[in-house]
Amino acid sequence: MTETLDPEDAKIITLARSVRARNGSTEGAAVRDETGRTYAASGVDLPSLQLTAVQVAVAMAVTSGAKALEATALVTEADGPAEQDLSVMEDLHNGTLLLAGPDGSLKGRHV
Template sequence: MPEQIFDASPVPSADGGAVLSAEDAKLVTLARSSRARVGAVDGAAVRDQDGRTYAAASVALPSLTVTALQLAVAQAASSGATRLEAAAVVTEASTLDGAGHAAVRDLSTDAPIHVAGPDGSLLGTVTA
């Protein structure tokens, strides 16, 4: 199977007064914890249609590379999720990884993807 390549998505700047809902703030907290626990480059969390959350960190092995957001979406899908309500990524990057973005869009065309820095501060939200 040929490797798929997805372009990174720009992250719109967060409105200075932007405040996440308690449920979306929980996603950022879970993503931060996943990232910090293993010292990964990125951490991510998603919430499915039933309110269940799934968190993951990026994986980089010699034979397998998976972004945190791809892995969180895969966990949700393998647990029976058919739709995502929201997602969050904690990263040092200024863009959202294209593969993770595509994975979220596979389950939801309109779920917001909140992108936060390592300190948990909201960098922006990708809605398209």
């Protein structure tokens, strides 16, 4: 998919790629809240707690006072977001999910 991204959308894809690479994770995510603040995270895979990267990034935003999301970036080799990622986004009044490959190329948008 060839598409020119808004600079703010490109920024959250870059943040998601960075956290994924830094942590050696299968996926990285970044969210931008209604005030423009950004939060980046990788998933959690512990015996007693499993969270997707999107769930962790959203939790970080919520605990910092976010009431809504403008956009979410998910960097993964998967073909699409997990159902729980879309659900947690809906909890915060949705926003756009940008799905990107590990190289940062946009694979799709989910609104």
